[in-house]
Amino acid sequence: MEPKYNQVKNSIRSKILQGYFKPHEKIGSESELMQSYEVSRHTVRKAIDDLVNEGWIYKKQGAGTFCAERSVSSDAVSNGTKNIAVITTYFSDYIFPTIIRGIEGYLSANGYQMTVFSTNNDPDLERKYLETVLSGQFDGLIIEPTKSALPNPNINYYLNIERLGIPYVMINAYYEELEPVHLIMNDAEGGRIATRQVIDEGHKQILGFFKNDDIQGIKRMKGFIKAHRESGLQITPQNIVTYTTETRKKDPVERLKEKMKVRHERPTAIVCYNDQLAVILLDVLRDLNLSIPGDVSVIGFDDSFLSVASEVKLTTVKHPKERMGVDAAKLIDQLIREKEDPTVSKKASSIVYEPELVVRNSTKDLKIKEVN
Amino acid sequence: MEPKYNQVKNSIRSKILQGYFKPHEKIGSESELMQSYEVSRHTVRKAIDDLVNEGWIYKKQGAGTFCAERSVSSDAVSNGTKNIAVITTYFSDYIFPTIIRGIEGYLSANGYQMTVFSTNNDPDLERKYLETVLSGQFDGLIIEPTKSALPNPNINYYLNIERLGIPYVMINAYYEELEPVHLIMNDAEGGRIATRQVIDEGHKQILGFFKNDDIQGIKRMKGFIKAHRESGLQITPQNIVTYTTETRKKDPVERLKEKMKVRHERPTAIVCYNDQLAVILLDVLRDLNLSIPGDVSVIGFDDSFLSVASEVKLTTVKHPKERMGVDAAKLIDQLIREKEDPTVSKKASSIVYEPELVVRNSTKDLKIKEVN
Numbered sequence: 190m191e192p193k194y195n196q197v198k199n200s201i202r203s204k205i206l207q208g209y210f211k212p213h214e215k216i217g218s219e220s221e222l223m224q225s226y227e228v229s230r231h232t233v234r235k236a237i238d239d240l241v242n243e244g245w246i247y248k249k250q251g252a253g254t255f256c257a258e259r260s261v262s263s264d265a266v267s268n269g270t271k272n273i274a275v276i277t278t279y280f281s282d283y284i285f286p287t288i289i290r291g292i293e294g295y296l297s298a299n300g301y302q303m304t305v306f307s308t309n310n311d312p313d314l315e316r317k318y319l320e321t322v323l324s325g326q327f328d329g330l331i332i333e334p335t336k337s338a339l340p341n342p343n344i345n346y347y348l349n350i351e352r353l354g355i356p357y358v359m360i361n362a363y364y365e366e367l368e369p370v371h372l373i374m375n376d377a378e379g380g381r382i383a384t385r386q387v388i389d390e391g392h393k394q395i396l397g398f399f400k401n402d403d404i405q406g407i408k409r410m411k412g413f414i415k416a417h418r419e420s421g422l423q424i425t426p427q428n429i430v431t432y433t434t435e436t437r438k439k440d441p442v443e444r445l446k447e448k449m450k451v452r453h454e455r456p457t458a459i460v461c462y463n464d465q466l467a468v469i470l471l472d473v474l475r476d477l478n479l480s481i482p483g484d485v486s487v488i489g490f491d492d493s494f495l496s497v498a499s500e501v502k503l504t505t506v507k508h509p510k511e512r513m514g515v516d517a518a519k520l521i522d523q524l525i526r527e528k529e530d531p532t533v534s535k536k537a538s539s540i541v542y543e544p545e546l547v548v549r550n551s552t553k554d555l556k557i558k559e560v561n
Numbered sequence: 562m563e564p565k566y567n568q569v570k571n572s573i574r575s576k577i578l579q580g581y582f583k584p585h586e587k588i589g590s591e592s593e594l595m596q597s598y599e600v601s602r603h604t605v606r607k608a609i610d611d612l613v614n615e616g617w618i619y620k621k622q623g624a625g626t627f628c629a630e631r632s633v634s635s636d637a638v639s640n641g642t643k644n645i646a647v648i649t650t651y652f653s654d655y656i657f658p659t660i661i662r663g664i665e666g667y668l669s670a671n672g673y674q675m676t677v678f679s680t681n682n683d684p685d686l687e688r689k690y691l692e693t694v695l696s697g698q699f700d701g702l703i704i705e706p707t708k709s710a711l712p713n714p715n716i717n718y719y720l721n722i723e724r725l726g727i728p729y730v731m732i733n734a735y736y737e738e739l740e741p742v743h744l745i746m747n748d749a750e751g752g753r754i755a756t757r758q759v760i761d762e763g764h765k766q767i768l769g770f771f772k773n774d775d776i777q778g779i780k781r782m783k784g785f786i787k788a789h790r791e792s793g794l795q796i797t798p799q800n801i802v803t804y805t806t807e808t809r810k811k812d813p814v815e816r817l818k819e820k821m822k823v824r825h826e827r828p829t830a831i832v833c834y835n836d837q838l839a840v841i842l843l844d845v846l847r848d849l850n851l852s853i854p855g856d857v858s859v860i861g862f863d864d865s866f867l868s869v870a871s872e873v874k875l876t877t878v879k880h881p882k883e884r885m886g887v888d889a890a891k892l893i894d895q896l897i898r899e900k901e902d903p904t905v906s907k908k909a910s911s912i913v914y915e916p917e918l919v920v921r922n923s924t925k926d927l928k929i930k931e932v933n
Binding site for chain 1: 579580581583586587710711712713716717718720721723724737738739740773774779780782783786787790795796797798799801803805823825826
């Protein structure tokens with residue numbers, strides 16, 4: 190277990206980072222801290238000494254302990270190199286390395302250093318990395334919000350980042366209430382054109398799998414529903430399968446197996462939240478001795494390397510990936526320059542990428558077959 | 562504990578209502594059901610017999626058990642009176658009776674019967690009532706979604722309601738992916754004008770309390786942030802307090818006490834998610850011997866009876882309440898007529914009410930004091 194003084198220390202540090210204490214605001218007396226944390230005076234003193242040594246707080250003889258002034262960019266500026274923090278949900282797999290490569294390429298060519306953190310889509314880890322950013326070593330932040338479809342638990346951290354004047358941009362999704370500069374796909378339109386592809390090929394029973402703790406999933410599902418409606422095709426309710434970060438490895442596979450067991454009104458097409466899920470579901474279909482696209486058509490999303498990795502080349506929706514990374518880096522660079530030099534013309538504004546369908550051979554045109 | 566056969570029965574019934582089984586689709590064999598529910602043949606038979614008796618499923622000799630065809634409006638139409646289900650989050654308190662009164666007035670004047678359910682903002686209860694609607698006694702549904710800021714766990718039920726051709730409208734909030742006909746306030750604008758009121762009166766430290774499991778809370782918070790930004794006033798991050806349905810009685814009170822303890826940068830104004838919270842916080846302030854608006858200005862939201870119930874008359878934002886109820890009833894009536902008679906001109910469309918500030922005397926103009 191963590192020593193008690195460390196728990197007290199981390200709690201006070203966390204309150205400073207969240208903005209509970211502002212510079213030169215008094216942090217309760219020793220007795221008050223002893224009471225509120227239910228620890229001994231010795232423990233409180235040890236925590237305070239550490240925080241003083243690390244520059245988080247300072248003591249004034251006879252007056253008590255106060256929150257220190259932290260100047261964010263001074264460290265970073267001192268050696269002339271600017272540091273950008275990049276926080277994504279995932280790091281080393283799927284489309285994330287490509288996005289990060291885009292960011293990295295632009296930043297390093299323009300004299301920035303970059304540090305990448307990944308939250309594994311866990312809000313607690315996001316908080317930890319936001320604390321790191323708030324601790325003052327970074328000049329800017331590029332962040333993909335974690336579990337963006339759920340209420341933002343870290344809003345105070347974001348507001349504190351703004352208060353400290355650290356520019357940030359959000360990628361792939363953003364919290365509406367913060368109205369940050371953002372770079373996103375038009376995911377609803379992506380979901381719509383993917384679904385239209387199989388509807389236009391004559392499919393009537395279409396399964397849709399959507400992750401519903403990220404905004405992208407909600408929007409792609411919206412497009413799925415919209416495509417049905419505009420085609421006058423009634424949605425079979427059980428054909429929409431939602432899953433979360435936690436259930437993503439289990440639920441979609443089980444639900445697909447279940448759906449394919451029943452011969453009556455068996456789906457002939459599947460629209461997937463992303464390519465990553467699509468290749469998992471391809472395996473399930475193969476295990477069931479179903480051919481793609483002969484028996485079942487499958488559409489991915491993102492046009493990642495996975496869409497051409499298997500012997501079935503996936504029809505999918507193009508995600509800007511590397512271009513989004515480059516644009517995010519350009520935007521953060523622009524925001525930093527606007528902040529440092531008020532004469533720089535203000536041109537940092539959000540970008541919405543329109544989706545494009547990449548047609549390969551994972552879907553089958555049922556209307557052509559009928560003609561033969 | 563619920564008898565096993567009842568658990569099996571409810572599970573199958575629930576699957577029918579969610580659309581897992583469609584009319585005339587086979588419900589697995591006795592052996593399959595025994596296996597998947599891990600119960601005896603006796604239990605499966607008892608569950609099936611009950612479901613057959615209640616008209617949910619039917620048996621065909623030698624072929625198995627099938628989902629029955631349920632015709633939704635036949636029962637309702639038979640006696641000439643149409644039934645509308647109204648599902649709200651709360652029922653007998655706050656602004657809900659007024660909204661329901663508006664609905665009731667219009668519906669009864671137009672020959673409808675109305676049944677009201679309240680979910681207590683619990684998604685499980687919402688599911689239960691949606692099942693009731695799906696079981697076929699209703700011609701239309703007026704619903705306020707439960708915990709609308711969280712991913713919709715009951716989307717299959719809504720889609721099944723659409724498939725059965727039951728018109729529905731959503732009030733106060735709506736799920737974007739469903740794009741339903743809806744009646745809502747412009748909550749972001751409401752949050753903005755409430756906050757502007759105290760900013761324009763010279764307040765700099767403004768506490769905002771927002772419920773973040775309903776979309777209204779997220780939007781009002783968005784307006785709070787926007788008002789600060791457009792006034793060039795930096796938000797103190799810890800001045801935004803979010804809470805949920807579960808923590809609403811405890812968190813805001815504790816956080817307010819905490820904030821008021823520190824004299825340094827004590828908030829001079831409070832913007833509340835709604836009047837209900839405002840009157841609770843008024844009590845806390847009085848207990849702390851703070852006068853309203855002398856020491857602290859307080860703004861409510863909704864212009865409910867509570868805003869004038871205490872001796873402090875609250876400045877607040879007008880919610881359409883009864884008018885929203887009347888309009889919702891008109892819309893559902895219109896949708897039902899459009900459905901029954903294709904020659905009726907299609908004019909049912911969503912309504913967004915623009916907010917209006919009702920200025921009473923719960924805020925203090927700090928600029929006037931400075932002049933004196």
